[in-house]
Amino acid sequence: xxxxxxxxxxxxxxGVAASAGLATGANAQxxxxxxxxRVYGAGFTGYGQPSRxxxxxxxxxxxxxxxLAPGSGASLVPIESLDGIITPSGLHxxxxxxxxxxxxxxxxxxxxxxxxxxxxxxxMDALWRYPMTTRTYFxxxxxxxxxxxxxxxxxxxxxxxxxxxACSEWTGVPLxxxxxxxxxxxxxxxxxxxxxxxxxMSRSVPIEKAMxxxxxxxYQNGERLRPEQGYPVRLLLPGWEGNxxxxxxxxxxxxxxxxxxxxETSKYTDLQPDGRALQFTFEMGVKSVIxxxxxxxxxxxxxxxxxxxxxxxxxxxxxxxxxxxDGGATWADATxxxxxxxxxLVRFRLPWEWxxxxxxxxxxATDEKGQVQPTRTAWRAQYSPGNIYHNHSIVSWSVxxxxxxxxxxx
Amino acid sequence: xxxxKRNSVVVAIAAAALAACAGQPPAPGQRPAFGAAVSxxxxxxxxxxxxxxxxxxxxxxxxxxRGEAVYVAQCQACHGPKGAGKPADPLVGGAGSLxxxxxxxxxxxxxxxxxxxxxxxxRAMPLNKPLSLTNDEVYAVTAYVLYLNGIIRExxxxxxxxxxxxxxxxxxxxxxxxx
Numbered sequence: 275x276x277x278x279x280x281x282x283x284x285x286x287x288x289g290v291a292a293s294a295g296l297a298t299g300a301n302a303q304x305x306x307x308x309x310x311x312r313v314y315g316a317g318f319t320g321y322g323q324p325s326r327x328x329x330x331x332x333x334x335x336x337x338x339x340x341x342l343a344p345g346s347g348a349s350l351v352p353i354e355s356l357d358g359i360i361t362p363s364g365l366h367x368x369x370x371x372x373x374x375x376x377x378x379x380x381x382x383x384x385x386x387x388x389x390x391x392x393x394x395x396x397x398m399d400a401l402w403r404y405p406m407t408t409r410t411y412f413x414x415x416x417x418x419x420x421x422x423x424x425x426x427x428x429x430x431x432x433x434x435x436x437x438x439x440a441c442s443e444w445t446g447v448p449l450x451x452x453x454x455x456x457x458x459x460x461x462x463x464x465x466x467x468x469x470x471x472x473x474x475m476s477r478s479v480p481i482e483k484a485m486x487x488x489x490x491x492x493y494q495n496g497e498r499l500r501p502e503q504g505y506p507v508r509l510l511l512p513g514w515e516g517n518x519x520x521x522x523x524x525x526x527x528x529x530x531x532x533x534x535x536x537x538e539t540s541k542y543t544d545l546q547p548d549g550r551a552l553q554f555t556f557e558m559g560v561k562s563v564i565x566x567x568x569x570x571x572x573x574x575x576x577x578x579x580x581x582x583x584x585x586x587x588x589x590x591x592x593x594x595x596x597x598x599x600d601g602g603a604t605w606a607d608a609t610x611x612x613x614x615x616x617x618x619l620v621r622f623r624l625p626w627e628w629x630x631x632x633x634x635x636x637x638x639a640t641d642e643k644g645q646v647q648p649t650r651t652a653w654r655a656q657y658s659p660g661n662i663y664h665n666h667s668i669v670s671w672s673v674x675x676x677x678x679x680x681x682x683x684x
Numbered sequence: 685x686x687x688x689k690r691n692s693v694v695v696a697i698a699a700a701a702l703a704a705c706a707g708q709p710p711a712p713g714q715r716p717a718f719g720a721a722v723s724x725x726x727x728x729x730x731x732x733x734x735x736x737x738x739x740x741x742x743x744x745x746x747x748x749x750r751g752e753a754v755y756v757a758q759c760q761a762c763h764g765p766k767g768a769g770k771p772a773d774p775l776v777g778g779a780g781s782l783x784x785x786x787x788x789x790x791x792x793x794x795x796x797x798x799x800x801x802x803x804x805x806x807r808a809m810p811l812n813k814p815l816s817l818t819n820d821e822v823y824a825v826t827a828y829v830l831y832l833n834g835i836i837r838e839x840x841x842x843x844x845x846x847x848x849x850x851x852x853x854x855x856x857x858x859x860x861x862x863x
Contacts, residue, residue, distance in 0.1 A: 342762065342771050343811060372808065385722065385730050393727055394719025403718050455717045466733050472814045474807040476733060480862070525730055533735045536804040540795050543858065549783030551794075554862040660787035 345373025350437030391457030513588030558588035559666035738848030746824025792833030
């Protein structure tokens, strides 16, 4: 290194020295400046995309039927790569039964009928005219974390096991407003919600939920819904198992009783050890997962790390998240962001000084109803080994002396 | 005084302009109502859900013999010979498995209502061409799957009257907790 280069680098690193009058008089081409600082940048684009260096941040796609039914399955959020509360719309989790339909909003209509005084048909132009509300809600598939029920802990990224959860800002029309326009008859105790996908996926919803916080969602994170999220209109049932928030909504029928569709009888019922199945377990349990550090990551050296993760409850607000670094022997309260929002993701954080010794990281959430996230052992004892729904038990990550982070059962 | 008058005129003009441009604000208690009336005939073309009572089941009928032909042509490629499964879900078997460590949930072992089988087959199957089977074909293939599971006889006619009366083996296998 010649003297001139040394001085130029010194000036770049120590601004104080430069401002103190020790500038070298180097020419511009010798000053600090990356290649992209020396060329004119890209022009405008109509719709922005993430940096090409973020291309590895992709959803974890599960296709149980392979090419036979490429749109049947789930696509999970890479929660291990994200921070904050809102999930980017393009990384939102997807659970689809017969792929994503290509819906023309000029042709799509929503029928509201059954036990109502006035059956009504809504065009999209009509729905877009209503007064809107905006809320932040999570959506979790009730099959989320079923991979964490495998006999042996899978060594895959956190999102590939626990990423069937996302959180968006949703804007739409309160369902109550449309139901009141149609006029509920006294016998109307349930409704059937049906999608315009080729499975016509349908679920029954009790009227109390429909009149409470159910939303006819039209916008997600400020823009109209993505096709994968139900464009142009979906039902949104805050805090309840995701598949009830029927996408591509085409029909709502008010009924006296549940319709007992395929997806509320043969699926989405929770098998117990005695062989009987619990039916209509709508609410998603209080839950949390540490996203960083998490499974398959490696801590390069001992020292400071922030333990960070997400927590949520279908019952309302998150009141507390505790973090353990010793497999549950001792716990410390994490700081929360977003805890004022009911049925939203909450971000929790805790500073941690890793000494370089083996550790087991866990998080445990408590909601405003006082419900506490159960241990994996306690949760499993309630169900048949074949039950794959509503696993909201504590997740454990081990940190080895070499810094490698693994999925473990504690 | 003259200033006051001038200002009043300006305010009045501005208010009139606002009313002309924005239309009248809704009166208190008035609600937006943009749904359009829809005829019973139109509703009938949309209403495809069948509850356990069988309400809404269409005319038509079919038995397992006719259903086998429908099954072989439309279903077998995914659900395997005689509903055995692979590559898609099996439709038969699993009786007695629900309380074991390896439960197998099929139409025969798990589904509580036969009406759901008709409803789902009509709305969603075959996967590559839903809403394509005739009502007779849906009744027939429903009968075939029920027959394969030993729930009905081979010559039993399934129709709007008989299908809701089929007692599924796991009809009482559900605990309603609604939470």
